[in-house]
Amino acid sequence: MSSIAIFPCRHTPAENIAKELAHRLTLKIYTDDNLITDTAAEFGISEDKLRNAMFGKTSVFNKFTLEREKLINMFRHTLYQKLNSTHQWLFDGFLTSLIPASISHVLKVLVVAPHAERVSYARSVGMSEKQAQKSRKEFDKLAYGWTDFLFNKEAYESSLYDLVIPVAQKTETELVETIIKCFHTTSVLHTNESQQAVSDMLLMTEIEHILLEKGHKIGIVVVNRDVTLTVEEDVFNLRKLEEELSDLARQVEGVGKITVKQSPGAKNSIYRRQKFELPSKxxxxxxxxxxxxxxxxxxxxxxxxxxxxxxxxxxxxxxxxxxxxxxxxxxxxxxxxxxxxxxxxxxxxxxxxxxxxxxxxxxxxxxxxxxxxxxxxxxxxxxxxxxxxxxxxxxxxxxxxxxxxxxxxxx
The missing domain is CATH 3.40.50.2300 (Response regulator)
Incomplete structure (x- = not known):
């Protein structure tokens, strides 16, 4: 079933349209708080640790521990279960960024406005100029930190969304109507291909879990069960690494062809598997x-x-x-x-x-x-x-x- 996901942009009318969309389209709202609570229950992880993984700064030791990647992998596993259910959802929050673009029956939406308009909107609901500026900056810092970690992109980069709506003095009603109109197009229909993309998300998540547990941080793309693993750094012995990564990925049931490649823009640093049994902090x-x-x-x-x-x-x-x-x-x-x-x-x-x-x-x-x-x-x-x-x-x-x-x- 088709769903909507809205990435937040604080101090725009988008803050108030989720309930209206959910009501009009009979969608079940699922927020960042819901994802954190469900993930904590599923994996026995503290909610504070999960909340920090989503909204906090990346630890200076993270490149040695891969802790944030592991926690985000847990988020993906929990979110997959929602995407694979028969419910129609309105996903509301940073979790929007965790839904693969290939799952086309989820319409990913950004409602955005320039800084000045957002400050003006905040003032219209009772904030002072100083409070509004501070609130906007603090929120954008969190949002940019999240998408930078996931994609090396800014939070309001249009390529991350299916539908970007500039507020431009639109009312909440007009914003809702614009989203509903797009939601009812054929491009957002639930199809066999988009359901396969949900299954591919699970494969990707399970492969990522195994690789992270063995100390590997690798780019992973799964299309129709076929897996492409991309190494972003220089490698002394690519063939040996290819064999190791392929053997690990094959531990996941249902995996098709596996391809290991080196990124054309590989960094000058040498790829290292993190050895968690050694000191990392x-x-x-x-x-x-x-x-x-x-x-x-x-x-x-x-x-x-x-x-x-x-x-x-x-x-x-x-x-x-x-x-x-x-x-x-x-x-x-x-x-x-x-x-x-x-x-x-x-x-x-x-x-x-x-x-x-x-x-x-x-x-x-x-x-x-x-x-x-x-x-x-x-x-x-x-x-x-x-x-x-x-x-x-x-x-x-x-x-x-x-x-x-x-x-x-x-x-």
Missing amino acids: VLFVDDEKEFVQTVSERLISRDVGTYGVYDGEAALELVNEDQPDVMVLDLKMPGLHGVEVLRQTKELAPEVEVIVLTGHGTMDDMQQCMELGAFAYMNKPVDIEELSATIKAASEKAAAAVGKNLTSKKG
């Missing part, structure tokens, strides 16, 4: 930028996921917003001293394991750091293998502490 804190970059590159080459900042204030901000498992910390830095960073880190997040790595420390510094809860105290220059081994041990301790906390909460 390591924060490196040192004011010597070249040292941070060099050591981080050497750790990443050993599959240790590392992100660097260059002062104590930035480190604490990141601990508060995007908590690492392990911190590698210099002591003598401009601004906040490393010992104070260690102290505040342990207050903010006691489970973060801190490895002090310094070239100017004293015995008193070492004693103070260990008393504050440092996992290890190391001196520069450091052997990269010794540092890697220490980070791994610290990561294992941090993971054990998190597991213990989860168990105690369940109890």
Whole structure:
């Protein structure tokens, strides 16, 4: 059955037309909140984590953990069940972006207006100029962050939708009539081909799940059960990777022909499978930028996921917003001293394991750091293998502490 999906554009009449469309066309409304609640129930994931995956910033460690991709994959699986049901839906929210364009019996709609018109609309419903500007900017930041992550495109890019309607002083009634007129065209009919696209969505979702669990982030397209896997980076041994990816994809029942290719615009970086058994959330804190970059590159080459900042204030901000498992910390830095960073880190997040790595420390510094809860105290220059081994041990301790906390909460 045919359905409608509306991507939100705050402070336009589109905010109020969903109920009218649903009433006129006998559609069942399904929102982002519904998707989050259903996905949490299906997969046993907290709603806060899912909400952050949809509306929050991408973690600086995400390229090593692929956590956001995994959570979005769960969204897709839940959404597939709705698309495969006999209901006619009015999908309302960011979830519109998760519906493949090939599912042609879902009309994807964007009602949009210039910034000035949106601010004027917000003021007409009681907001001040300042409130309206702030609200619009905050919402657009969320929307752009979402579509940029999914498609590398802006939220209001017309190619993402079947129908784009500029408000241009249209009333809510006129907007509803325009959408209904398009909805009743033959291009939105439910056909065998569009239903096959729903089945292809499930295959794509299941293949993506298997690949992500094995540490692979790959472009996936499924058409009539035939699968194309696209690698976006340079590859040392494409044939070996092709065999590995094909073997994984064949684990999904119903898959047809599998093609693995490299993107014509492949990035200069080398493709790496993420190894989740190794540390993936390591924060490196040192004011010597070249040292941070060099050591981080050497750790990443050993599959240790590392992100660097260059002062104590930035480190604490990141601990508060995007908590690492392990911190590698210099002591003598401009601004906040490393010992104070260690102290505040342990207050903010006691489970973060801190490895002090310094070239100017004293015995008193070492004693103070260990008393504050440092996992290890190391001196520069450091052997990269010794540092890697220490980070791994610290990561294992941090993971054990998190597991213990989860168990105690369940109890």
